[in-house]
Every structure is written in C-alpha cells, then in structure tokens.
Amino acid sequence: MSRDVFDxxxxxxxxxxxRARRVQIDASGLAKLADGIAGAAAAAPSLxxxxxxxxxxxxxxxxxxxxxxxxxxxxxxxxxxxxxGKSGYLSIATRLRERFDRAGAWTARELCELSGxxxxxxxxxxxxxxxxxxxxxxxxxxLGDLGRVxxxxxxxxxxxxxxxxxxxxxxxxxxxxxxxxxRDVSRYEDLExxxxxxxxxxxxxxxxxxxxxxxxHFDDLDRLTLFADNLVPHVLRCEGALVYDDALxxxxxxxxxxxxxxxxxVEIRAVAVHAVERLVSALGDRGVRTTARDLDGxxxxxxxxxxxxxxxxxxxxxxxx
Numbered sequence: 338m339s340r341d342v343f344d345x346x347x348x349x350x351x352x353x354x355x356r357a358r359r360v361q362i363d364a365s366g367l368a369k370l371a372d373g374i375a376g377a378a379a380a381a382p383s384l385x386x387x388x389x390x391x392x393x394x395x396x397x398x399x400x401x402x403x404x405x406x407x408x409x410x411x412x413x414x415x416x417x418x419x420x421x422g423k424s425g426y427l428s429i430a431t432r433l434r435e436r437f438d439r440a441g442a443w444t445a446r447e448l449c450e451l452s453g454x455x456x457x458x459x460x461x462x463x464x465x466x467x468x469x470x471x472x473x474x475x476x477x478x479x480l481g482d483l484g485r486v487x488x489x490x491x492x493x494x495x496x497x498x499x500x501x502x503x504x505x506x507x508x509x510x511x512x513x514x515x516x517x518x519x520r521d522v523s524r525y526e527d528l529e530x531x532x533x534x535x536x537x538x539x540x541x542x543x544x545x546x547x548x549x550x551x552x553x554h555f556d557d558l559d560r561l562t563l564f565a566d567n568l569v570p571h572v573l574r575c576e577g578a579l580v581y582d583d584a585l586x587x588x589x590x591x592x593x594x595x596x597x598x599x600x601x602x603v604e605i606r607a608v609a610v611h612a613v614e615r616l617v618s619a620l621g622d623r624g625v626r627t628t629a630r631d632l633d634g635x636x637x638x639x640x641x642x643x644x645x646x647x648x649x650x651x652x653x654x655x656x657x658x
C-alpha cells in the first residue's frame with residue numbers, strides 16, 4: 338500500500354518529536370488529558386462560522402474556500418482591529434461572513450482584482466497600522482491566487498475545484514497546494530516536514546458545513562492529522578501534555594515572536610501533531626474511538642476559554658496559520 342500525504346505528515350512529525358530538544362510530550366500530562374476527555378460530556382458545537390451553511394450551496398462552498406485561503410496571520414493578530422469579544426480568526430471569519438451576507442460571494446475575477454486596502458475594508462481594518470496593513474496585503478495575494486486557479490483550471494467555479502477532488506481530502510490538498518500560501522512545508526535539520534494545516538482544514542470545514550454530504554463528503558476524512566497552528570499546541574501546553582524548555586517558555590511568555598520555520602517553531606507544531614496521535618491511541622485504550630480531526634475541534638474550542646486565552650501562546654508571522 339502506497340504511503341499518502343497524511344502518512345508523510347505523521348512520519349515527519351514523529352521523527353521531529355524523536356529528535357526534539359526544546360519541546361517534549363509529558364506522558365503523565367497526556368494521560369491526564371486523555372482521562373479528562375474520556376470522562377467529559379460531548380463537545381460543544383463549534384464556534385467557527387466556516388462550519389455553518391449559508392443557505393446556498395455555491396455561496397457556502399465559496400465562503401469555506403475563501404476563509405481558509407486567508408486562515409492565517411496569527412502572528413499579526415495582536416495588531417488587528419477585532420470584533421468585540423472575538424479572537425483574531427473569529428473576527429476575520431465574522432467580517433467575511435458579513436460580506437457574503439451583504440454582497441454575495443466574490444467571483445473569481447473579483448478575487449484577482451482585490452487589493453490590500455480592499456481587504457482592509459472587508460475585514461474591518463479601516464486605517465490599519467502598518468502591521469495590519471501588511472496582513473491585508475497578504476490576504477489580497479492569497480485570494481488573488483485562488484481567483485487565478487479558479488479561472489485557469491476550473492472555469493471560475495468554486496464547485497468545480499472541489500469536484501475535482503472526487504471525494505478525497507488528499508486530492509483536495511494536492512489541488513490547494515498549487516497555491517503558494519497553501520504549501521505549508523518546513524525544513525528541520527535534514528527533514529522535509531509537511532503540515533498542510535489550511536489545506537487539511539479546508540476539507541474538514543467543507544465536511545462540517547455540508548454535514549458530510551455532497552461537496553462535504555470525503556472518504557478519507559479520518560486520515561486528517563491535527564491542524565497544526567499556534568492555538569492547539571498552546572492548549573496542549575496549558576493542559577500539561579506538552580512541555581517547553583525554559584528558554585523557549587520564557588520567550589513565548591514574554592511575547593517574543595518566533596521565526597517561521599525555525600527549529601523551535603517546527604518542534605512546537607510537529608510535536609503537537611504527534612501528541613494528538615498518541616492522544617487518539619490513549620483514548621482508544623479507554624474505549625473512546627476518535628480521530629485527530631475530532632480532537633483538533635475539541636481542543637480548538639477549549640482554546641477559547643478565558644483562562645487559556647489569557648496565557649501567551651507562540652506567535653510567528655507565517656502564512657501556514
């Protein structure tokens with residue numbers, strides 16, 4: 338049996354975990370977290386606007402593809418003007434949802450014509466500071482890439498892009514990674530370490546928005562890994578499942594940004610992916626069948642708790658997350 342992209346992600350993250358010097362899995366903390374999850378009530382519904390149908394299939398498809406095209410920027414989020422009471426991502430998703438409700442989906446050609454200032458208007462960044470303006474320029478580039486792929490390969494149709502995946506999240510990933518900002522691959526020593534956080538989450542969001550039917554049906558959805566960002570590793574750290582060495586912990590707690598692709602940043606993401614694989618296994622031993630995708634949603638929702646949001650998480654100016 339040939340090894341697919343999800344095997345490559347898991348294998349690379351397991352090897353990074355074996356070599357890691359700055360980030361470690363705490364076995365007792367992981368076991369305690371597994372016990373807590375196994376004994377908890379069912380997870381609350383997701384807070385993510387990308388998981389809600391817009392009432393029209395074409396608009397919903399467009400919304401999911403557009404929001405996941407710009408589902409990055411956590412390293413810039415401290416500089417964003419946010420929707421009161423919402424995080425950086427939820428502010429961006431809320432503003433995009435409002436735009437779709439107000440004016441409908443962008444056409445592929447409109448995506449190509451977007452500018453940084455136009456994105457600033459859509460995402461509520463009027464008169465942005467230079468850091469927020471930089472992120473809006475990146476959003477315009479990312480959405481422009483999506484528009485060009487739609488025009489060049491799919492007759493401008495969002496639905497045609499998803500249909501070409503033929504119900505395979507792995508194939509959807511291979512389509513999306515032709516856009517530079519979706520190609521989420523790092524180097525660690527001699528290793529190529531793929532994460533593909535946003536490409537994977539696109540399949541997951543489509544499945545959630547369409548309840549696993551039609552364009553949301555993927556035969557290999559259970560193969561998805563953790564969507565490695567800066568929030569779920571932070572939750573794992575707060576829960577005692579991940580431990581950072583003293584120097585890295587001090588830098589993160591002081592709000593110092595990490596360089597994307599640096600050894601410490603790759604270790605945080607990769608060890609979190611492997612920790613969730615071990616958590617899936619630990620829960621299976623406790624009679625709870627789950628997947629990395631399910632745990633990502635559970636841990637992401639847990640990350641919205643005030644006590645977890647109050648503690649600094651790592652920040653890196655990456656287009657991966």
